[in-house]
Amino acid sequence: MRRLSLAAGVSLAVFTLAAPLFLERGTLNDVWSLAFAVILASAWNILGGFAGQVSLGYSAFLGIGAYTTVLLSLKGMDPFLSLPIGAVLAAIFSVAIGLPAFRLRGPYFTIATIGVGEAVRVCASSVSFTGGSSGLRMPAGSFDFTRNYEAMAVLAILTVVVAALVKRSAFGQALAAIKQDIDAAEALGVNSTRFKLGAHALSAAIVALAGSLYAINFQYIAPGSVFDFRLSLSIVLMPIVGGVGTIAGPVLGALVFSTLQIKLLSIPALRDSYLFIYGTLLIVVMLFEPKGILGLLRRVFNRRLRRFYADA
């Protein structure tokens, strides 16, 4: 199973990188959306999946990346050079939120993050340098789909690799201990606040990078798009449906999610129903297979493997 998912991951990575050679623009756009979804899901999973800290405020980091890029581009900076600045700002903001919010546990933490996400949206709508609720447009001539696609594809692959490295490291082990029993982790010397802040900052920075690329690609951002609560919700749903806390799970969830969204968006009557359908999927997953699609695949695969050995 391990080798199988590694092979699938590598093929997916190669496909994503090579896609511009043989796919037409419209389909390539869909692959771009897929890469975007993979980044958001895998990055969220570092804090939400590995450390069990379910945050519903991730649109804040996406928006910080997006706004940083648009604002700096309007000042004449190369949009791509603004990416690391947005990432650093998002990481700093994540620590500022995390210091008070990580004192809360379980659902209380989650509720606090909803508040933070909404507060950021309201702030962005009411101050003037963000263009208020009407949003901001990128300067003319900043659109470059080929470059954007390449950056998004590379970032998606790097995010999955980083998540896999984190999971295997001592840092990942500390996060796993925090997820299972935070007091027992502390009792063995794990500084839980520091590790949670670290995981939060890392995932916030990655999400901000994706947010910058999003802004460059869509050329226009507004609080209602990048700070949308539904976006925060989708970021959480993908890893949960795919298999929370794993490496392949968020990727699978992102695949399902972005495919579903693309298909539904093309049917006008169902345009706004994707969250409803996704919510139903979430309930089904929670009830029947809390380990997500990946857990389901593992069960099926193990059964077939057992049958294979029984027959042999």
Place this chain on the structure above:
Amino acid sequence: MPEPILRVKALKKRFGGLLALSDVSFSVAEGEIYGVIGPNGAGKTTLFSCLVGSLPPTSGSIRFRGREIAGLPNHAVVKRGLVRTHQIVRPFRDMTVEANVSIGAHFGAGKRRGADARGRVAAILERTGLGARAGSLAMALPIGDLKRLEIARALATEPAVLCLDEVMGGLNPSEIVAAMSLIRAIRDSGLTVLMIEHHVHAVAGVTDRMLVLNFGEMIAEGVPRDVLQHPEVVTAYLGDDAGAA
């Protein structure tokens, strides 16, 4: 006389209107096995929680290796070499026994990484009799092994003082004998041991000195033979009639 490794002075812990610990003072010398006994609700576990910082003491002083540690967070106290086990075992259930112990090796006072940590973990698993269980998930272990896992994880943090909270509770007589010899072996390897035990005779057989708590107050301290004959201790354990008899 050398400075004691742990010196507790006028330690107090209040939960609202309840004084869980009032003016507890004692010292533990390096290399000692020091017992803490008392009836249910006497404040024994609260005392341990205050020592390691998982509960902040209301007032009082805790000097460990010559430095004040009262009020430090739990993880910081562990990194200085004072660690506890939990009476109700708290394994990381979805992790293997080996991974459980390596958390202590990575983040305790030793801060070991890589092969160094793995070697240390393997040695501790052997020593605590969990060698054959290294690859099992913690959730699959019987209670005796889970108690040993608590000790193994605490040892992996490389403490100078190990606080054991009722590690013999729920064990059968032959397991108690094994636990007592493990505790002696831990002391002989250079550690200082504090132990809470419900089982008075088990603790009397292994400790050098002991402290008796009742309703948060110290009622006796000294070598086990004297302490167990102390009239207040007899009363606390057996009731007034027995004390009069």
